[in-house]
Amino acid sequence: MNGRLWTKKELRYLKKHYSDTPTWKLAEQMNRSKCAIFGQAYKLALKKSEAFLNSPFSGRLPAGFKGGVKTQFKPGHIPHNKGKEGWQAGGNSIKTRFKKEHRPQNWHPIGSHRFSKDDYLQIKVTDTGYPPRDWKCVHVILWEQHHGPVPEGFIVIFRNKNKTDINIENLECISRAENMRRNTIHRMPKPLADVIRIRGVLNRQINKREGRHEKQDRRSEKSSVCHH
Numbered sequence: 001m002n003g004r005l006w007t008k009k010e011l012r013y014l015k016k017h018y019s020d021t022p023t024w025k026l027a028e029q030m031n032r033s034k035c036a037i038f039g040q041a042y043k044l045a046l047k048k049s050e051a052f053l054n055s056p057f058s059g060r061l062p063a064g065f066k067g068g069v070k071t072q073f074k075p076g077h078i079p080h081n082k083g084k085e086g087w088q089a090g091g092n093s094i095k096t097r098f099k100k101e102h103r104p105q106n107w108h109p110i111g112s113h114r115f116s117k118d119d120y121l122q123i124k125v126t127d128t129g130y131p132p133r134d135w136k137c138v139h140v141i142l143w144e145q146h147h148g149p150v151p152e153g154f155i156v157i158f159r160n161k162n163k164t165d166i167n168i169e170n171l172e173c174i175s176r177a178e179n180m181r182r183n184t185i186h187r188m189p190k191p192l193a194d195v196i197r198i199r200g201v202l203n204r205q206i207n208k209r210e211g212r213h214e215k216q217d218r219r220s221e222k223s224s225v226c227h228h
Helices: 008-020 023-030 034-043 138-147 176-183 190-227
Strands: 113-115 121-124 135-137 154-158 171-175
Touching: 008 023, 008 034, 023 034, 121 138, 135 138, 138 154, 138 171, 154 176, 171 176
Parallel strands: none
Antiparallel strands: 113 121, 121 135, 154 171
């Protein structure tokens, strides 16, 4: 019944009977799922009546219900496994377990350097085990040493586009919106922009041709299988 709109007649019926009728029964009567009934009732701010909630149909436990008292833990109860160690693997497992303060093979100490996937030089500043927090770009640290934290929504870029030229004179802090404007094709020289557009058209045509060839190959393979 997904996607079926509610009629005015159905809405009137739901408003009239929802408060005192079990939801599963309404779902059967209206040929809709219980989720649909609950969802529409929520939209209309409909609620079950107090009389219904106190009836057996609500599924609530009655006031003063004592079921399960016999199986409850009594005050002062001592668990049977108190003071016992948990399950321990046997055999040679002790020899192959990771020891305390174990370090993986790719672990690096604080102060180590690496290059990110975008070719930015990074330095390890913490050892929490969460790489995005542990590694920070060197050029960002340099900027913050001179100007303070980078504001939210801003980034530090290289003026000459050379990521290896890390010095404060070559760094600039700009908003992400400004960075996007600088890198958009409309800011490039017209000859370069035309070349980029032509390349895009060629790539789309190549992809279309390759897609057609792949479909033809699949059809020919199916045809050969059917003949055999």
